[in-house]
Amino acid sequence: MRRQLPLAIIFVMGVFTIVTNFIPAKPVADLNQMFRNWYLGIITFFTFLGTINLARVSGERLKEKSRDWQYHIILLMALATQLFLGFYKWSPDALREGSPFMYVYFNLQFPLESTMYSLLAFFMTSASFRAFRARNKEALLLLLAAVVVMLGRVPIGSSIWHGFPSVTEWLMSYPNAAAKRGIMIGIDLGLISMSLRMILGIERSYMQ
Amino acid sequence: MILKRIAVSLSVQALRATAFAGVAALVLALGASAATTPGETSPEQAPADQSPAGQALTQVTVLPPEITSLKDTPHDAGTSIDIAWQVSPSEASAPGSVLEYKVMRADSPSGEFAEVGATPTASSTYSDGTTLPHRQYWYRIDAIGLTSSASSGVAGPAVSVMQWYNGRTSVLGLVVFCCASILIYISIARRKMGKVFVRRIPALDAFDEAIGRATEMGKSVLYVAGGLDIDDPQTVASMNILARVAEKVATYGTRLLMPCCRAMQMSMARETVKESYLRVGKPDDYKEEDIRYLTDDQFGFVAGVDGIMMRERPAANFYLGAFYAESLILAETGFSTGAIQIAGTAMIDQLPFFVAACDYTLIGEELYAAGASLSEDPVQLGTIKGQDVAKALFVVIIIVGIVFSLAGNPLFYRWFSVH
Numbered sequence: 001m002r003r004q005l006p007l008a009i010i011f012v013m014g015v016f017t018i019v020t021n022f023i024p025a026k027p028v029a030d031l032n033q034m035f036r037n038w039y040l041g042i043i044t045f046f047t048f049l050g051t052i053n054l055a056r057v058s059g060e061r062l063k064e065k066s067r068d069w070q071y072h073i074i075l076l077m078a079l080a081t082q083l084f085l086g087f088y089k090w091s092p093d094a095l096r097e098g099s100p101f102m103y104v105y106f107n108l109q110f111p112l113e114s115t116m117y118s119l120l121a122f123f124m125t126s127a128s129f130r131a132f133r134a135r136n137k138e139a140l141l142l143l144l145a146a147v148v149v150m151l152g153r154v155p156i157g158s159s160i161w162h163g164f165p166s167v168t169e170w171l172m173s174y175p176n177a178a179a180k181r182g183i184m185i186g187i188d189l190g191l192i193s194m195s196l197r198m199i200l201g202i203e204r205s206y207m208q
Numbered sequence: 209m210i211l212k213r214i215a216v217s218l219s220v221q222a223l224r225a226t227a228f229a230g231v232a233a234l235v236l237a238l239g240a241s242a243a244t245t246p247g248e249t250s251p252e253q254a255p256a257d258q259s260p261a262g263q264a265l266t267q268v269t270v271l272p273p274e275i276t277s278l279k280d281t282p283h284d285a286g287t288s289i290d291i292a293w294q295v296s297p298s299e300a301s302a303p304g305s306v307l308e309y310k311v312m313r314a315d316s317p318s319g320e321f322a323e324v325g326a327t328p329t330a331s332s333t334y335s336d337g338t339t340l341p342h343r344q345y346w347y348r349i350d351a352i353g354l355t356s357s358a359s360s361g362v363a364g365p366a367v368s369v370m371q372w373y374n375g376r377t378s379v380l381g382l383v384v385f386c387c388a389s390i391l392i393y394i395s396i397a398r399r400k401m402g403k404v405f406v407r408r409i410p411a412l413d414a415f416d417e418a419i420g421r422a423t424e425m426g427k428s429v430l431y432v433a434g435g436l437d438i439d440d441p442q443t444v445a446s447m448n449i450l451a452r453v454a455e456k457v458a459t460y461g462t463r464l465l466m467p468c469c470r471a472m473q474m475s476m477a478r479e480t481v482k483e484s485y486l487r488v489g490k491p492d493d494y495k496e497e498d499i500r501y502l503t504d505d506q507f508g509f510v511a512g513v514d515g516i517m518m519r520e521r522p523a524a525n526f527y528l529g530a531f532y533a534e535s536l537i538l539a540e541t542g543f544s545t546g547a548i549q550i551a552g553t554a555m556i557d558q559l560p561f562f563v564a565a566c567d568y569t570l571i572g573e574e575l576y577a578a579g580a581s582l583s584e585d586p587v588q589l590g591t592i593k594g595q596d597v598a599k600a601l602f603v604v605i606i607i608v609g610i611v612f613s614l615a616g617n618p619l620f621y622r623w624f625s626v627h
Contacts, residue, residue: 124536
């Protein structure tokens with residue numbers, strides 16, 4: 001029973017979901033929406049679980065004075081501060097522009113996130129440098145295509161040769177789009193196959 | 209425990225629904241945008257054209273349009289009626305004299321008409337998506353000019369009827385074929401236990417190598433299941449792979465680190481890893497605190513994982529699941545620590561980053577097939593064979609579609625179009 005009940009639920013819900021994609025009738029759509037609302041409810045509950053887990057793990061690391069324990073003080077302080085600002089007397093307007101909560105968000109969290117995102121530019125350069133080394137015929141082809149596309153996307157490219165933008169457009173619209181669509185068809189078929197394995201209870205590595 | 213099981217089942221049922229809901233939301237958003245844009249300029253708000261031609265237009269008396277068709281929108285939940293009309297003759301005689309058409313609706317022919325939508329002058333059709341099933345409605349079209357307006361005659365009654373089939377026969381046919389081929393191969397595999405051949409995937413062969421290397425070096429293994437929750441199929445696929453990775457890690461006695469960016473993902477990962485440790489008979493080696501939640505924030509999560517990589521220096525990094533811009537930041541940081549890196553995602557735009565920065569990459573469908581391949585269970589491998597047969601059908605459909613298109617016949621294309 002411990003195994004059969006979850007498998008039965010997965011089967012019923014999986015088949016129901018497939019069927020709802022072909023039945024527009026309101027009773028079925030309403031039932032589907034109700035199940036999705038249940039999922040949202042569970043997600044909300046797990047947000048609290050995650051916050052508690054974060055505080056507990058950091059607290060333990062702090063208690064044990066494990067390596068780099070100082071960082072956990074900063075983490076716990078940041079967590080407590082944002083919780084305080086969100087729940088204290090400003091709470092009804094916590095998301096209003098200029099509120100203490102949003103002040104911290106826009107002046108601390110947002111710049112930190114932007115900094116992490118900006119790293120992408122440097123990492124892209126280093127990854128491209130390795131990827132475009134012409135070690136074999138395929139890599140040489142990739143290098144040539146990359147050079148053409150890069151020149152076609154910047155103003156200096158058309159200054160060197162007016163044909164770069166149109167060659168770039170052709171590369172992106174035909175060989176690139178065809179390859180992408182091929183991968184996408186494979187992804188969808190893989191998804192159907194995996195879903196069937198789970199609906200039929202063949203793939204249950206997560207619950208044996 | 210039961211709550212978690214229910215959560216898992218809900219995630220599975222939500223996989224396709226989420227995708228369809230996303231597309232539907234996009235379509236609705238575009239429709240709403242197209243419908244509301246012209247309505248933003250009312251006759252009163254329209255700037256007065258002071259040129260002689262503009263002054264002439266203000267003197268034109270707009271002639272009424274005429275409703276030509278009023279019918280239930282097919283294949284829907286009974287919440288929409290399609291209206292078509294012949295545009296006002298004034299559009300031809302004095303172009304620019306009509307600003308927009310307002311679609312008016314009432315519950316009876318003599319009842320009070322209220323606006324349900326508006327269209328620009330170029331349009332002569334409208335779908336009223338605010339109707340209730342099995343209820344009668346009467347419609348009128350108002351042509352709005354610069355200084356005058358004209359109404360069509362009242363048409364009706366129209367009734368929207370709830371349908372039980374959305375008419376996507378081509379999609380249904382393909383889904384049935386795919387499922388049938390997979391089920392047939394499951395049946396064949398059950399009869400010929402242990403005799404199913406599936407092409408080996410190099411990235412999966414490297415799993416043992418990566419975990420073995422980490423064990424020899426006395427370092428940990430890092431596993432990242434992507435940035436989405438368990439309602440995403442890629443995360444579910446990642447959990448299937450995690451079960452096999454955790455089995456190997458438990459067998460070798462290596463430490464498994466798994467930072468999560470979703471609390472539910474963490475919860476499911478803990479259950480999965482715990483079950484794997486139990487399967488290999490080492491339940492005491494399982495450390496719950498090694499699978500922990502960091503943050504839901506995308507770049508906050510990246511910063512946290514990068515920090516773990518730089519401090520713990522894991523010898524093998526697995527990035528399997530749904531990734532966005534964080535893919536390259538994670539993979540390049542991992543590369544700088546000298547770890548063996550195996551990635552896999554179905555996010556098509558992130559694949560080049562993983563291919564460039566990681567040692568092995570599971571491309572698209574390989575991510576979904578990985579769990580079955582690693583299990584070496586003939587029945588699960590049979591589903592991959594069935595999937596390949598479906599793939600062959602798609603190749604045939606594409607070739608036939610090309611031939612039909614080259615011949616100038618749109619029938620084949622139309623049959624596969626989804627509205």
